[in-house]
Amino acid sequence: xxxxxxxxxxxxxxxRRLVAVKNVSLAEEHLHQHFAAGPDGxxxxxxxxxxxxxxxxxxxxxxxxxxxxxxxxxxxAKVNDAxxxxxxxxxxxxxxxxxxxxxxxxxxxxxxxxxVLDHRTGSWERIGEISLMFSHIDANRSGLQFPEHNFVFSxxxxxxxxxxxxxxxxx
Amino acid sequence: xxxxxDEIFQKVQGVLVDALGVDDGDVTPDAxxxxxxxxxxxxxxxxxxxxxxAFATPEKPFKIGQGELFPENLMANPDLxxxxxxxxxxxxxxxxxxxxxxxxxxxxxRRVEAVSELFTVKxxxxxxxxxxxx
Numbered sequence: 001x002x003x004x005x006x007x008x009x010x011x012x013x014x015x016r017r018l019v020a021v022k023n024v025s026l027a028e029e030h031l032h033q034h035f036a037a038g039p040d041g042x043x044x045x046x047x048x049x050x051x052x053x054x055x056x057x058x059x060x061x062x063x064x065x066x067x068x069x070x071x072x073x074x075x076x077a078k079v080n081d082a083x084x085x086x087x088x089x090x091x092x093x094x095x096x097x098x099x100x101x102x103x104x105x106x107x108x109x110x111x112x113x114x115x116v117l118d119h120r121t122g123s124w125e126r127i128g129e130i131s132l133m134f135s136h137i138d139a140n141r142s143g144l145q146f147p148e149h150n151f152v153f154s155x156x157x158x159x160x161x162x163x164x165x166x167x168x169x170x171x
Numbered sequence: 172x173x174x175x176x177d178e179i180f181q182k183v184q185g186v187l188v189d190a191l192g193v194d195d196g197d198v199t200p201d202a203x204x205x206x207x208x209x210x211x212x213x214x215x216x217x218x219x220x221x222x223x224x225a226f227a228t229p230e231k232p233f234k235i236g237q238g239e240l241f242p243e244n245l246m247a248n249p250d251l252x253x254x255x256x257x258x259x260x261x262x263x264x265x266x267x268x269x270x271x272x273x274x275x276x277x278x279x280x281r282r283v284e285a286v287s288e289l290f291t292v293k294x295x296x297x298x299x300x301x302x303x304x305x
Contacts, residue, residue, distance in 0.1 A: 077213035077216075078213050078214070078217060080189075080190075080217065101220070101224075102220045102223060102224075104237050105237050106216050106237060106243065107213070107216050109217070109220045133213055133216065133217050133220075135213055135216070
């Protein structure tokens with residue numbers, strides 16, 4: 001099963017913008033190692049920033065895939081720029097807000113911002129920006145061949161689309 | 172007002188510094204995008220998108236079509252590529268579609284995988300200048 005780093009799509013504007021959220025929970029096992037208690041101090045569970053990049057990649061990847069109704073195999077090809085200013089702790093909610101900057105038959109570039117909701121204050125705070133490049137791998141420049149079925153957008157993605165009322169996009 | 176060749180070079184230099192993470196000083200006119208500046212296949216798409224943005228103005232959009240700057244979708248055509256090398260027809264098409272590239276040293280080679288080594292910083296500047304109507 002593919003690891004999903006977004007929980008719910010909350011906003012969708014066709015061909016332009018997609019917003020998704022992820023709730024960070026202390027029940028997530030990876031937080032127990034990131035960072036575990038050790039000689040340098042007590043445990044400090046925080047959402048790994050590399051997985052926040054993946055969360056943005058999944059958000060933006062669904063957006064890019066939706067443009068051609070998930071017929072293209074959309075692969076994250078390059079992290080152009082990523083800036084995350086602060087840590088996210090269990091109990092907080094991350095919001096990934098991705099927009100398409102440019103797209104053609106070979107791929108797309110996206111820009112995204114990351115906000116975090118602290119439920120104690122009820123307010124969102126901007127904590128980062130991530131710029132990504134996606135490739136439509138069947139249109140790769142080197143002419144490499146890939147399997148015919150779309151292994152990128154698995155059942156997990158379809159489930160998230162259906163829960164957001166967007167299941168028809170993947171029909 | 173039309174950009175000078177120096178201004179075009181500076182914008183192209185900025186695009187390559189941002190796209191490839193190289194230093195200004197590395198981006199000389201003769202630098203090859205792949206072997207000298209480390210560009211990989213996805214970087215060509217990134218460079219295309221960034222050039223669009225760098226040279227567009229509110230009055231005049233600047234949009235590079237697919238395959239206009241770098242060759243694409245030629246490899247699977249047996250009339251154009253045979254045994255991993257461009258045929259005479261393939262070479263003729265490359266030269267026609269890419270007047271911004273110097274093919275002088277490539278005629279004897281013709282290997283598909285070597286075509287990306289033809290793209291220098293100067294060829295990008297020449298492409299932009301032509302597209303801007305210089």
